[in-house]
Amino acid sequence: MRGSFDDAPLTALFPLSTTADADSLNQAVRTVDAACVGRDTADWEWFPEHAAFPGAWLGTPVVLGADVIQHADGVDQLEFLLQVVWTEAGQLAVDAAVNVACWCDTDHATHDVDAIRLEIGNDTSLPEAFRAGVERLTSWLAAPHNADYWRARAGLPPR
Numbered sequence: 001m002r003g004s005f006d007d008a009p010l011t012a013l014f015p016l017s018t019t020a021d022a023d024s025l026n027q028a029v030r031t032v033d034a035a036c037v038g039r040d041t042a043d044w045e046w047f048p049e050h051a052a053f054p055g056a057w058l059g060t061p062v063v064l065g066a067d068v069i070q071h072a073d074g075v076d077q078l079e080f081l082l083q084v085v086w087t088e089a090g091q092l093a094v095d096a097a098v099n100v101a102c103w104c105d106t107d108h109a110t111h112d113v114d115a116i117r118l119e120i121g122n123d124t125s126l127p128e129a130f131r132a133g134v135e136r137l138t139s140w141l142a143a144p145h146n147a148d149y150w151r152a153r154a155g156l157p158p159r
C-alpha cells in the first residue's frame, strides 16, 4: 500500500512497538518532510504481509519504505531511499541508500553510491535506528539532487 506516512498503520507493521515508538517515528519523518520543502513530500509504501518475518527466501523484504527523491527519465536515475527491512537472519534493520544509474563501460545497471544499514536489536531500538537513518537521509538531501554529482563523489564515470 502507498500513501503519506500518516496513513501507515505503524502498530500493525511493528506489533512490538509502543505509542511512544510511533510518535518518535512520526517526529523523525517530519524532519524528512522539512528537508523536502518546495518539493513533494516523501511517498511511502508499506507491506502488512511483512509485519512478521516472512522468511529468508524473499531476500530483504521491505516492511515500510520511501523513495524520497526519485528521478528516472528512462535514461538516467537518482534515488534516495529509506527502508525498514528484514535481514536474511530475520532481524529488522533500517536501510538508507543513494542509488544512481550506471554509466561505466561495463553496464552494472545501478550503483549504491552511499548506503548504511542499521540493525535493530538489543542495543538499538526501532526508533533509534530509524532516526539515524533519517539523519543520514536528510544530510544526503542537502547535497545536489544531480546523479552526476553523486557519480563523481563515488569515482564513477559521468553520464
Ligand SMILES: [Zn+2]
Residues within 6 Å of the ligand: 102, 103, 104, 106, 107, 108, 109, 110, 111
Ligand atoms: Zn557501473
